[in-house]
Amino acid sequence: MDEKKILPHDHGSGRSCEKIMRSMPDAETVSNVADALKQLGDPSRLRIFWLLCHTEECVTDIAEYVEMSSPAVSHHLRLLKAAGLITSRRAGKEMLYKASGSAMADAFHHIIEKLAEISCPG
Numbered sequence: 001m002d003e004k005k006i007l008p009h010d011h012g013s014g015r016s017c018e019k020i021m022r023s024m025p026d027a028e029t030v031s032n033v034a035d036a037l038k039q040l041g042d043p044s045r046l047r048i049f050w051l052l053c054h055t056e057e058c059v060t061d062i063a064e065y066v067e068m069s070s071p072a073v074s075h076h077l078r079l080l081k082a083a084g085l086i087t088s089r090r091a092g093k094e095m096l097y098k099a100s101g102s103a104m105a106d107a108f109h110h111i112i113e114k115l116a117e118i119s120c121p122g
Contacts, residue, residue: 032083032084032104033104035083036083036084036085036104036108038083039079039080039082039083039085040085040108040112042076044066044068044072044076045076045079045080046112047066048062048066048073048076048077048080049080049085049086049099049105049108049109049112050109050112050113051065051066052080052086052097052098052099053099053105053109053120054120054121055098056096056097056098057096057097057098058094058095058096058097059073059074059077059095059097062077062097077097081097084100084102084104084105085099085100085102085104085105085108086098086099086100086105087099087100087101
């Protein structure tokens with residue numbers, strides 16, 4: 001028999017929590033999103049991520065764009081890559097970075113532009 005789940009504190013709304021529980025993301029999904037949000041909570045990483053949503057660049061050029069040292073940019077790139085927000089590819093001796101194109105990266109790109117009231121460069 002399918003028994004309805006009863007919440008410990010009934011607010012008298014008559015709602016069952018089954019629909020909400022079926023829609024709630026699993027712990028791993030929430031953890032991945034939280035980690036990505038944590039990485040984008042740093043202003044430098046946010047700028048680097050936004051830049052890489054629009055271009056593919058090497059560490060040296062990224063450092064020039066964001067006015068940081070190459071080692072500092074490399075550190076931020078490692079964290080963004082671990083969060084699944086950017087990818088890299090080797091081109092000769094250089095490593096080039098760009099936004100991953102994942103659904104999460106695309107969503108964050110659009111959210112950043114919406115909240116900052118900026119548009120993609122032409």
